[in-house]
Amino acid sequence: MVDEVLKRYKAGWENFFVIALTGSVSVGKSTISQQLSDELKKSFPGVTTAIISVDSFIFSNEELKSRGIFSEKGFPKSYDLKALSAALFELKNGSNEIKIPVYSQAINNIAAGEFETIKKPKILIVEGVCAFRIDNYDLSIYVDADEKLIYQWFLKRTLSFIRNSKDDPNNFYYQFSKMPIPKIMPAINQTWEQTDLRNLTEFIEPMKKKADMVIHKTKGHRIDRIIVN
Template identity: 30%
Template sequence: MTELFSRFLTFSRAEWARLRDEAPMALSAEEVARLRTMGDRLDLAGVEEVYPPLSRLLAMHVEAAQALFQARRRFLGDTGTKVPFIIGIGGSVAVGKSTTARVLQALLSRWPRTPRVNLVTTDGFLRPNVELERRALMRRKGFPESYDLPALLRFLSDVKAGAHLVRAPVYSHLTYDVLPGEAAVVDRPDILILEGINVLHAGAPPHGGQNVPFVSDFLDFTIYIDAAEEALAGWYVERFLALRDTAFRDPQSYFHRYAKLSDAEAIETADALWQGINLVNLRENILPTRVRADLILRKEENHQVEEIALRRL
């Protein structure tokens, strides 16, 4: 990884853990278990060695951004309020983005100057299934073209403008669709964490010299969670098997038809979904954004972060 990321400083897990200093660590084993999403094997030791140094680094960035904002406000004679610091978390399906986002939200909210930390996922900005079906995009769900990008950009623009009560659509993993009329409300938090597979995607430049913003233009700090393809494939299959025995059994589940599959049938189905959809998206759209991140968390097959790469200033 060192050769590939020459623009990054790389740390082993032990080296990174020594950077914790006075970072607050107030998560119990029970809290870690509650924050952990299905299939993730994060434990208290993993949290203590990786996430307090990261929350300390992020708190420094937030404080520096707030100081710069105050200085610029004085320069302009502006009386406006501070704007939220937005952290983007990207990476493959099944890599553990949700767990990372939730742990960081819990830790950052313990810093004295960042008590209000909101978390929004980009899943809510997927186009509704009926629209994806009309556009023949159901097999491309999760690819960049399956998102309502204008809506996501409007949301981020309003948040960055310091608007009150900004609404984000909500996604149901049970029905595998956006929930009509449901919304998460963001009201000028100190920090907003935006989690999603394509938050670092820039897309192709438009023709004609038009200026088109990207999601990453609104992000103040970005994190990419990385793992080998073989590990990701294994985690995806494991999660599919766990869901078959839990959420898929709900008659309201979009995937209820998979609930009665045998182990062999479930593994074959999950592998086909991984190979035909998620791996393609990873290689074409997600993995190429890795080098755009400010920080990369590299996971090994045991789901533990063993290497951290921090972009050089």
């Protein structure tokens, strides 16, 4: 994976290089992005990297509710993609740094008044369910896995969020932490079926055909093959 990325980067290495990385919820996009960032810096001394999550540009819960699309949170319409593309345009056209909103998993919302500074790197990785919908990326990577495995990873992650929230009343998942698992499973499965699975089948998976590279994962989040297009 890293060799292929570097081959494409070196073809015009003096230019700002943007990698768009997408895939389903819970498929491991953030982990792969961080691994790729670390390996790039090890393999090419002097290269700098940064990661932006598309979630930083999701509309706040309050805005989603006012638009009547809170139930479609995570779908393309729930993101301010114009603002994300504008931020990337700033970096590509001379800005040395930008400030972007912060999405908090703990509150399941944009953290009001909080911003993260992104210093312009040589290689920027933009990861998230809508990453292929930004403008002017140089390399596209799709993280793929069997739907049944993705559901298992989604369930494991959700239960982990709930378990880790039991001592934090301000955490979004705290409301579920005092409930027995059988009682919360219907809500978890409803979220999967009506939001995350639908988002995958209708909006995310169709983008796979645009990918320059497909990383396929199997049990244990192990990468079992990489397809370069």
